[in-house]
Amino acid sequence: MTGKRYVSSTDVARLAGVSQSAVSRTYTEGASVSPTTREKVLAAARALGYRPNFLPQALMSSRSHLVAVAVGGITNPFYASVLEQFATALQEAGQQVVLIQIDNDYALDAVLDRIAGYRVDALVSSLAVLSTETAHALSDLRIPVVCFNGRIRAAWVSCVSMDNLQAGAMAADHLREAGGRRFAFLGGPPDSPASQDRQAGFEHQLQRLRLPKPLVLPGDFSYEAGHAAATRLVAADPRPDAVACVNDLSALGLLDGLRRAGLRSPDDVRLLGYDNIGIAAWSAYELTSFDQNVPEMIRRTLRLILDDNAADEARQGVLETVPARLVIRCTTGRAGAPCLGI
Amino acid sequence: MTGKRYVSSTDVARLAGVSQSAVSRTYTEGASVSPTTREKVLAAARALGYRPNFLPQALMSSRSHLVAVAVGGITNPFYASVLEQFATALQEAGQQVVLIQIDNDYALDAVLDRIAGYRVDALVSSLAVLSTETAHALSDLRIPVVCFNGRIRAAWVSCVSMDNLQAGAMAADHLREAGGRRFAFLGGPPDSPASQDRQAGFEHQLQRLRLPKPLVLPGDFSYEAGHAAATRLVAADPRPDAVACVNDLSALGLLDGLRRAGLRSPDDVRLLGYDNIGIAAWSAYELTSFDQNVPEMIRRTLRLILDDNAADEARQGVLETVPARLVIRCTTGRAGAPCLGI
DNA sequence: ATGAAAGCGCTAACAG
DNA sequence: CTGTTAGCGCTTTCAT
Numbered sequence: 001m002t003g004k005r006y007v008s009s010t011d012v013a014r015l016a017g018v019s020q021s022a023v024s025r026t027y028t029e030g031a032s033v034s035p036t037t038r039e040k041v042l043a044a045a046r047a048l049g050y051r052p053n054f055l056p057q058a059l060m061s062s063r064s065h066l067v068a069v070a071v072g073g074i075t076n077p078f079y080a081s082v083l084e085q086f087a088t089a090l091q092e093a094g095q096q097v098v099l100i101q102i103d104n105d106y107a108l109d110a111v112l113d114r115i116a117g118y119r120v121d122a123l124v125s126s127l128a129v130l131s132t133e134t135a136h137a138l139s140d141l142r143i144p145v146v147c148f149n150g151r152i153r154a155a156w157v158s159c160v161s162m163d164n165l166q167a168g169a170m171a172a173d174h175l176r177e178a179g180g181r182r183f184a185f186l187g188g189p190p191d192s193p194a195s196q197d198r199q200a201g202f203e204h205q206l207q208r209l210r211l212p213k214p215l216v217l218p219g220d221f222s223y224e225a226g227h228a229a230a231t232r233l234v235a236a237d238p239r240p241d242a243v244a245c246v247n248d249l250s251a252l253g254l255l256d257g258l259r260r261a262g263l264r265s266p267d268d269v270r271l272l273g274y275d276n277i278g279i280a281a282w283s284a285y286e287l288t289s290f291d292q293n294v295p296e297m298i299r300r301t302l303r304l305i306l307d308d309n310a311a312d313e314a315r316q317g318v319l320e321t322v323p324a325r326l327v328i329r330c331t332t333g334r335a336g337a338p339c340l341g342i
Numbered sequence: 343m344t345g346k347r348y349v350s351s352t353d354v355a356r357l358a359g360v361s362q363s364a365v366s367r368t369y370t371e372g373a374s375v376s377p378t379t380r381e382k383v384l385a386a387a388r389a390l391g392y393r394p395n396f397l398p399q400a401l402m403s404s405r406s407h408l409v410a411v412a413v414g415g416i417t418n419p420f421y422a423s424v425l426e427q428f429a430t431a432l433q434e435a436g437q438q439v440v441l442i443q444i445d446n447d448y449a450l451d452a453v454l455d456r457i458a459g460y461r462v463d464a465l466v467s468s469l470a471v472l473s474t475e476t477a478h479a480l481s482d483l484r485i486p487v488v489c490f491n492g493r494i495r496a497a498w499v500s501c502v503s504m505d506n507l508q509a510g511a512m513a514a515d516h517l518r519e520a521g522g523r524r525f526a527f528l529g530g531p532p533d534s535p536a537s538q539d540r541q542a543g544f545e546h547q548l549q550r551l552r553l554p555k556p557l558v559l560p561g562d563f564s565y566e567a568g569h570a571a572a573t574r575l576v577a578a579d580p581r582p583d584a585v586a587c588v589n590d591l592s593a594l595g596l597l598d599g600l601r602r603a604g605l606r607s608p609d610d611v612r613l614l615g616y617d618n619i620g621i622a623a624w625s626a627y628e629l630t631s632f633d634q635n636v637p638e639m640i641r642r643t644l645r646l647i648l649d650d651n652a653a654d655e656a657r658q659g660v661l662e663t664v665p666a667r668l669v670i671r672c673t674t675g676r677a678g679a680p681c682l683g684i
Numbered sequence: 685a686t687g688a689a690a691g692c693g694c695t696a697a698c699a700g
Numbered sequence: 701c702t703g704t705t706a707g708c709g710c711t712t713t714c715a716t
Contacts, residue, residue: 005484006404006461008709019687024711032685049482051458055401056710060692062348064397066460069441073426075620080422084415087443096456099411099439101429114438116393118408119348140391142347223624256625278417282565283598284626350693361703366695374701398694402708 007050016044027052058119067305068115070100070125076221076249078275079126082148082294086124089298093306095121102127116141122305124148130157144305144314148297151193153317160300160320162274162292164194167324168201170290171244171272176209178270178332180242183214186229186254188221188246195221195246198274202244215240219250226250230257233269241269248273248280248289255285255331271331274324286330293322349392358386369394400461409647410457412442412467418563418591420617421468424490424636428466431640435648437463444469458483464647466490472499486647486656490639493535495659502642502662504616504634506536509666510543512632513586513614518551520612520674522584525556528571528596530563530588537563537588540616544586557582561592568592572599575611583611590615590622590631597627597673613673616666628672635664 009023016023018037025031026041033041044050058064067090074080087097098120100111115123122144130147135154138145142156150159175183185202188195199216206214217232219225226245233240233254245251251273258269265271273280276291300322304314351365358365360379367373368383375383386392400406409432416422429439440462442453457465464486472489477496480487484498492501517525527544530537541558548556559574561567568587575582575596587593593615600611607613615622618633642664646656 006458006709010709020710021687021712022685024709025686028711034685037685051455051483053401053461053709054456054459055397055406055461056692056708058692059395059397059401059694059709060711062692066440074416074422075419075426077417077419077422080416080419083441084417084443087441091443091453096460097441097443098408099425099429099441101426101433101439111433113393114396116348117396118438119395119397141393223620227625252624252626260625278565279621282594283569283602284594348693352693362693363695363703364701366693367702370695376701379702395693398692398708400708401693401710402695404708 006053007045007048009050009052012041012044012048012050015048016040062119063121064119065095066098066118066120067095068098068100068118068120068123070102070111070123070127072102072127074101076247077277077279078247078249078292081277082126082298085294085298086301089302093302095306112137112141122146124301124305125150146301146304148301149194151197151319153319155317156315157317158304158314158319160297160304160322161194162290162297162324163321164197164324165201165204167274167290168198168203168244169205170201170324170326171198172202172205172209172211174288174326174328174332175242175244175270175272176211178242178266180240180270182238182240182242183211184217184233184236184240184243185214186217186219186226186243186245186250188219188250192221192246194274198244198246214244219246221247221250223249223253223256226253226255227257228253230254230261233258234261234263243269243271245271245273248275248277248287251287251289251331252279252285255287265331266333276327280327280329288329288332289327290324291327293325296322348395349390351392351394354383354386354390354392357390358382404461405463406461407437408440408460408462409437410440410442410460410462410465412444412453412465412469414444414469416443418589419619419621420589420591420634423619424468424640427636427640428643431644435644437648454479454483464488466643466647467492488643488646490643491536493539493661495661497659498657499659500646500656500661502639502646502664503536504632504639504666505663506539506666507543507546509616509632510540510545510586511547512543512666512668513540514544514547514551514553516630516668516670516674517584517586517612517614518553520584520608522582522612524580524582524584525553526559526575526578526582526585527556528559528561528568528585528587528592530561530592534563534588536616540586540588556586561588563589563592565591565595565598568595568597569599570595572596572603575600576603576605585611585613587613587615590617590619590629593629593631593673594621594627597629607673608675618669622669622671630671630674631669632666633669635667638664 010020013020013023025033126148139155145157147159149161217229272288274290276289280287280289303310352362355362355365367375468490477499481497487499489501491503559571614630616632618631622629622631645652
């Protein structure tokens with residue numbers, strides 16, 4: 001695993017009998033090289049197995065074409081899907097993805113050196129939580145930072161997020177229309193802005209509709225938390241018959257927990273989640289969910305981090321919001337409707 | 343988004359009133375710097391917000407500390423989990439993960455330039471499929487390549503994989519013990535070595551047990567394929583009562599499909615999958631599955647790509663195999679046993 | 685169109 | 701212990 005094994009442009013130049021600059025030009029879009037020289041260079045390069053080294057380019061231009069993507073918990077199918085779409089989009093834009101796996105926000109400080117060290121062009125964070133300190137530390141790097149579903153704003157730090165307040169309100173509307181009378185909200189981590197906003201929008205809309213306050217169940221985005229919440233829900237008196245869950249994963253857990261307890265959805269409990277993960281459409285679940293329009297969010301994120309026209313916005317830090325789209329499935333369908341489920 | 347905004351060691355040196363080398367040494371483990379100089383340097387660095395640039399280091403040493411991880415389809419929870427564990431392990435080993443999203447093996451050729459261009463220290467591929475041509479192209483890069491669950495071997499190209507043949511045989515044994523009489527195998531993509539080996543091991547063991555050949559249903563690792571296979575399974579005459587599925591995702595699809603058709607597991611059909619993804623343990627499924635011991639596979643992979651003692655093996659290319667572990671859950675439990683399911 | 689030369693930010697070898 | 705010097709492989713002037 002020792003170094004010194006790659007062919008350099010100098011090696012190619014020597015074999016081709018041209019100058020090193022000629023080799024460089026051959027690989028530079030729109031540089032002036034005669035067809036003859038070009039051919040000689042390419043032939044030599046092929047013979048030697050030459051591959052241009054991007055590191056010096058990055059060194060000189062301070063543009064590494066590396067974008068750090070920080071994720072926490074890609075075992076959550078929603079984030080896996082987001083990451084996949086990001087990777088595809090960034091690759092198409094000629095960038096490379098440096099994956100930063102982070103367990104909590106505070107660990108981000110620890111990786112700051114690395115993302116700075118590789119001189120990444122930008123950072124995208126799927127971590128909802130981002131402390132003010134971290135945001136400031138990132139600010140100091142003076143590279144565009146975009147948080148997915150975050151709410152924090154600082155110089156160089158922007159957020160692209162679903163309109164969680166609106167989506168919270170939509171949940172209230174929809175659950176009422178589906179026949180709900182007694183409401184509950186299965187929450188996420190208390191410090192998650194997405195969770196806070198979905199809950200706030202939900203509660204606010206219930207209030208506007210002059211409906212009683214929801215029962216709030218604690219959770220943490222996980223299937224297990226949802227499963228555990230079922231016990232509490234079943235024990236509640238009066239028992240809620242309509243639950244908005246902060247995300248699909250915990251909604252699925254709740255649904256399974258309710259089934260264990262002998263309850264059915266939508267007949268006994270109307271249920272919906274957020275993220276519209278693939279499993280929500282599985283025939284065992286058919287869960288109603290809010291779709292985040294991830295492609296649009298990614299488009300906006302890429303604009304902020306790669307588009308020179310957006311440089312000013314990126315430097316200031318902006319908040320962008322994308323409307324949610326309700327995907328109605330069986331768990332909020334008519335009771336006894338032809339939603340087979342399981 | 344223009345360059346030239348990072349502080350360099352020269353800037354720090356100037357402010358600290360020392361030479362640039364002194365700054366470099368301050369950041370080099372075990373270099374000789376006096377405490378006084380060190381302090382001056384650190385103070386200046388702090389004042390300026392200096393972060394060492396790794397690019398020149400990589401340039402000089404030909405060790406970028408970048409490891410490319412190629413994945414195709416991280417929406418499959420198994421691969422998401424593998425990626426997460428890889429990222430964590432590599433970060434702990436001081437490496438950065440460059441994520442390469444690939445849709446099919448042939449696209450790998452297209453990214454060859456990029457992984458070579460960034461001078462990655464190694465490549466890990468979770469793509470089961472890897473054509474001989476691609477393997478050779480990778481070989482030419484002379485960097486250690488490890489394929490997860492692959493079978494191809496070439497100079498510099500190794501594989502770390504579950505013992506799929508053995509695990510196939512174990513499936514036959516277990517399904518028979520669980521009371522199966524008529525067997526089926528739900529397969530994956532025909533060109534997947536993992537799929538081939540699991541099926542081969544399964545069929546071979548059935549033969550050894552003097553049991554009839556299994557019905558083979560086509561699939562592609564997806565939930566949808568499993569769901570679709572249910573129809574064919576139900577229509578089969580005689581209908582199999584024990585199915586080994588090439589992975590959990592398609593097993594879950596099959597299970598849901600069977601339920602739709604009014605069949606129950608394990609009573610009507612015994613079922614098992616491979617990968618032991620989280621969802622397999624969900625109370626709606628309780629699917630028996632083979633655990634791949636991913637931590638051990640990752641350990642071996644890291645040894646091959648990072649450990650100097652393994653350099654010879656890596657250069658030659660080796661095949662390493664890790665035994666599978668059967669995790670028994672309800673879908674192969676006793677009929678009518680206290681596995682509540684849903 | 686091409687070669688020579690400078691320099692990106694760093695490490696390493698070499699004096700002192 | 702510390703400063704000077706020479707590169708790493710490339711892009712970019714600047715002459716020619």
